[in-house]
Amino acid sequence: MMKSKADEEDYWNSSKFKAFTFDDEDDEFSRLKESKRAVNSMRNLVEEDEGDDDDEEEVEKVSWSGEPVGSISWSVRETAASNQKADREPAFPKVSTDSVTMSRSHSGYSLSSLFKGKTKAANFQSFSDSPSDSSLRLYAPELRKPKSEYKDYVSNWSPEETVQRMQQGKVVSLEKFRSLQDKLLLLDFAVSGHDGNVITAILIYLKRTLSKEVLFRELESRQTALRHLIHYLTETRDQRLLLELLRALGRMEDVALLQYKEHLSIADENKRRDFLKNCLNLPFSPEDSAHIQDHYTLLERQVIIETTDRHAERGGKVEVFQKFPRRASILNMPMITTLYYCCFYHYTEPEGTFSCPLNIRQTFKISEKQYFVTALAARAKLKAWSDVDALFTSRNWLGFTRKKSPLSFQRVVDILQKNSAPTEVLQNYVALVDDAELRISLAQKHKCHDIVINTYRDLKDRQQLLGYRVKVKRGSAEERKIDELLNNSQIRWKN
Numbered sequence: 001m002m003k004s005k006a007d008e009e010d011y012w013n014s015s016k017f018k019a020f021t022f023d024d025e026d027d028e029f030s031r032l033k034e035s036k037r038a039v040n041s042m043r044n045l046v047e048e049d050e051g052d053d054d055d056e057e058e059v060e061k062v063s064w065s066g067e068p069v070g071s072i073s074w075s076v077r078e079t080a081a082s083n084q085k086a087d088r089e090p091a092f093p094k095v096s097t098d099s100v101t102m103s104r105s106h107s108g109y110s111l112s113s114l115f116k117g118k119t120k121a122a123n124f125q126s127f128s129d130s131p132s133d134s135s136l137r138l139y140a141p142e143l144r145k146p147k148s149e150y151k152d153y154v155s156n157w158s159p160e161e162t163v164q165r166m167q168q169g170k171v172v173s174l175e176k177f178r179s180l181q182d183k184l185l186l187l188d189f190a191v192s193g194h195d196g197n198v199i200t201a202i203l204i205y206l207k208r209t210l211s212k213e214v215l216f217r218e219l220e221s222r223q224t225a226l227r228h229l230i231h232y233l234t235e236t237r238d239q240r241l242l243l244e245l246l247r248a249l250g251r252m253e254d255v256a257l258l259q260y261k262e263h264l265s266i267a268d269e270n271k272r273r274d275f276l277k278n279c280l281n282l283p284f285s286p287e288d289s290a291h292i293q294d295h296y297t298l299l300e301r302q303v304i305i306e307t308t309d310r311h312a313e314r315g316g317k318v319e320v321f322q323k324f325p326r327r328a329s330i331l332n333m334p335m336i337t338t339l340y341y342c343c344f345y346h347y348t349e350p351e352g353t354f355s356c357p358l359n360i361r362q363t364f365k366i367s368e369k370q371y372f373v374t375a376l377a378a379r380a381k382l383k384a385w386s387d388v389d390a391l392f393t394s395r396n397w398l399g400f401t402r403k404k405s406p407l408s409f410q411r412v413v414d415i416l417q418k419n420s421a422p423t424e425v426l427q428n429y430v431a432l433v434d435d436a437e438l439r440i441s442l443a444q445k446h447k448c449h450d451i452v453i454n455t456y457r458d459l460k461d462r463q464q465l466l467g468y469r470v471k472v473k474r475g476s477a478e479e480r481k482i483d484e485l486l487n488n489s490q491i492r493w494k495n
Contacts, residue, residue, distance in 0.1 A: 159185040166190075166198045174205045183210065184218060191224050199228045212241070216248040256282035260292065269331050273299050294364060298335060301363075305338075305355045306330050309345065320345055324382070335364055336374060343378035347387065369406040376412070380419035388416070388425075409433045413442055427451055449478040457485055462493035 157165065157172065159182055165172050177183055183206055190198045203225060206215055219226040226249075233242040239258070246255045260279050266272040276296040284292060306329055313321045330341050339360050346355040353359065361371045372391060379387040392412075394404040405412055409432040416426055427448035433439040436455055443451035449472055456465040465482055472478040485491065 160189050162186065163189040163193055163198060163202075166201065167193055167195050174202070180210070180214070187218075187222065187225055191222065196228060199225060200232055203229050203232065212244060212248075216245055219245075220249060252283045253285055253288070256284050257288065260284075269299065269303055272332075273303060294335075297363065298338065299332070301354045301360075302331050302333065302338060305342070305346075308355070320382075335366070336370065339366065339371070339374050340378050343375045344382065347375075347379065347384075372406050373415075376407075376415055377419070380416055380421060383419075385421070385425050389428075392429075403429075403432055405432075410438065410442065413446070417446065423447060450481075453478065453481055453485070457491070460492065460494045462486065463495050 159177065162172050162174070163186060174186070177186055186202050187206065190202050219229060230242065230245065233245070243255060243258060246258065259282060263272050263275050263279070266275055273296065276292065276299060279292055280296065309321070309326065312318045313326060316322060324344070330338060333341070339357060342355050342357045342360055346353070347357060349356045351358050357375060360366070376388060376391055392403045392405055393401050395401050409429050412429050413426060416429065423446060426446050427443070427450060430439060430442045430446065430448050430451050433442060436459065440452055440455050443455070452468055453465070456468065465485065469479060469482045472482070
């Protein structure tokens with residue numbers, strides 16, 4: 001509905017404030033009349049803006065006290081209540097509206113709703129649709145949790161019930177178990193429950209609340225819990241407490257082994273060698289003591305060899321170091337690696353030197369088979385075929401020489417083939433394989449034609465020899481050899 005020009009001028013020229021007069025009209029009743037006039041004028045503006053809402057049924061809204069909403073008495077009471085509320089400190093954080101300006105079209109309420117108790121359905125905005133800015137969030141007081149949720153903390157559970165709740169993954173407090181009897185009951189119930197996590201958790205509590213003497217004494221009769229504690233101390237690397245525990249239990253060999261493991265953290269080889277020398281006096285078992293002695297002797301020898309070879313390599317006078325430069329230091333290497341190193345660089349040295357392979361074999365009691373495999377691999381790597389052949393040569397008591405190997409010759413052929421041995425070398429060892437079918441298979445694999453031809457000849461197998469003749473090169477020496485055997489009338493073929 002359009003407003004007339006006269007009505008607009010009347011509104012803009014009117015005011016709720018009067019000029020100053022000496023009349024005694026500044027009483028409360030006059031102020032209330034002015035307030036009602038202002039409210040009614042604002043209501044008329046809103047009703048005119050809504051347009052279509054004029055046709056709706058007018059419903060009188062009343063407050064909780066029964067007074068009509070918008071009446072003079074209601075306005076006075078609401079004004080007084082708002083002033084009283086502003087004087088008090090707010091119960092919740094205030095929402096700052098300075099940072100966000102919301103247009104009238106996005107407001108959740110219209111002016112008419114303030115006075116008529118209506119809301120504009122089209123403009124209503126739910127809390128879920130409100131802006132996500134933190135300054136517009138509504139804060140509600142945090143409600144106390146129900147008492148049932150605090151049950152795990154305040155209830156007087158027995159040791160058995162406490163362990164059961166721990167097994168169920170519930171949070172419990174162990175601090176209320178102060179007596180030694182209750183603490184040991186906790187541990188015993190945890191062990192009987194076969195739950196390693198619960199056992200470890202209770203052991204941590206006992207470790208914190210009991211003296212070491214009492215804890216060690218009680219664990220001595222509880223071997224399962226003792227193993228869990230030792231494992232826990234080992235994983236957490238609490239070396240000091242672990243050593244005290246083992247000493248208290250009289251497990252001196254374990255103490256010695258634990259101290260021996262400390263050499264792993266020593267980087268300097270000379271300090272490590274001295275540390276190992278001191279470990280020889282620890283109370284090891286006879287078997288362990290022999291291993292510690294070998295470790296110290298090996299490291300001592302490695303230090304000597306490394307120092308000598310480093311100077312020889314820098315000097316450039318040793319041919320083997322020039323052809324095959326060292327790729328890594330020999331220090332702290334295993335026994336077999338050290339033997340391989342010496343077979344590679346010091347194979348021909350006299351037995352009296354520390355780097356002689358035979359000296360190392362005798363000192364550390366290396367078996368014949370292990371020494372043979374290591375020396376064979378090292379000399380084959382260098383393509384020293386004469387040294388390889390010498391490994392297999394042996395003499396009997398009559399002075400005759402023959403090929404002998406602690407390994408099967410099939411394994412020997414594999415080692416030589418991996419080190420790129422030529423066919424002339426391979427066929428010498430393929431021929432020594434006892435099984436005929438395996439010998440033929442290896443000979444065909446490595447193209448040792450003479451071995452295949454001779455084996456078929458010995459087997460008197462004419463058909464196999466004819467079949468193999470097709471596989472060799474035409475006009476080659478192998479083909480001519482096969483033809484000679486086939487034409488030999490003195491051979492009695494079986495087929």
